[in-house]
Amino acid sequence: MIYRLATTTSTNDEARDARYRHGDVVWAERQTAGRGQRGHTWHSPEGENLTFSLVLEPRFLPVGEQFMLSMAVALALTDTFTDYGIDTRIKWTNDIYAGDRKIVGMLIENNCSGPMLARSIAGIGINVNQTVFDPSLPNPVSMALLAGRTFDRAEVLGSFLRHCGNRYEQLQAGERENLQEEYRRRMYRLGRRHRYRTVDRGEVEAAIEGVRPTGELLLRHADGTLGAYLFKEAEFVIDRRND
Known part of the structure; x- marks a missing residue:
């Protein structure tokens, strides 16, 4: 209804x-x-x-x-x-x-x-x-x-x-x-390197590899290590549009 x-x-x-x-x-x-x-x-x-x-x-x-x-x-x-x-x-x-x-x-x-x-x-x-x-x-x-x-x-x-x-x-x-x-x-930014703010490393460049069934975002860092981040532990850095 x-x-x-x-x-x-x-x-x-x-x-x-x-x-x-x-x-x-x-x-x-x-x-x-x-x-x-x-x-x-x-x-x-x-x-x-x-x-x-x-x-x-x-x-x-x-x-x-x-x-x-x-x-x-x-x-x-x-x-x-x-x-x-x-x-x-x-x-x-x-x-x-x-x-x-x-x-x-x-x-x-x-x-x-x-x-x-x-x-x-x-x-x-x-x-x-x-x-x-x-x-x-x-x-x-x-x-x-x-x-x-x-x-x-x-x-x-x-x-x-x-x-x-x-x-x-x-x-x-x-x-x-x-x-x-x-x-x-269907994930936004999958496999492409972009900027993120993380609780453990500050602002970094990384690529999304996927997400765990429990919700952690998987980020592959520039040094090759894989980080798993819960909600509020990682934030997308997205440039404001000027148009």
Whole structure:
């Protein structure tokens, strides 16, 4: 069921209500306290983009494999953009990029029951029809800017939900290796040397080799050593666009 709200503090906060069950979507036109990863806030003009939360109940998934759920949802997003002829990549951990520009932000929050996940809320913001962005944002882009036309947001959401259902079924069926390999192939900056800030070495040049099922980013450093970094232990250095 899709629940459309005019205003809420955060769709993730709203989706915590027990009345929302597996597969339900909370879609809000306006969030007064939307949030993203690393403590960032999320702002979106009303009526232009998609800001929603998807409720999932992956009780089959061990807590130690929760990043596999993130993989499945991220792959579903890239599948969705493929439907519209837009090539995208997954920027670890959860953003989706078109070229070097961000088109999706995602924040997944999990609750556990013993060793297994009980309830997960995937908060997703897709830049759909917005064409003018806050100049303080370093590298945003939208479907409209990339394709030169506007999109039906409900149609885009429907496409994502279909793909997410398919990816979730893969996860539930135990197709971990297939999901991991597809996620790796679609990673932003895979195999190319770029700059990163890491907790152990400061700013370095390294190349992404992949990601572990537990979520650690694998970086091959210039000296040949391989580093494994958890969320917040490595940060991409991306130059601000001047155009």
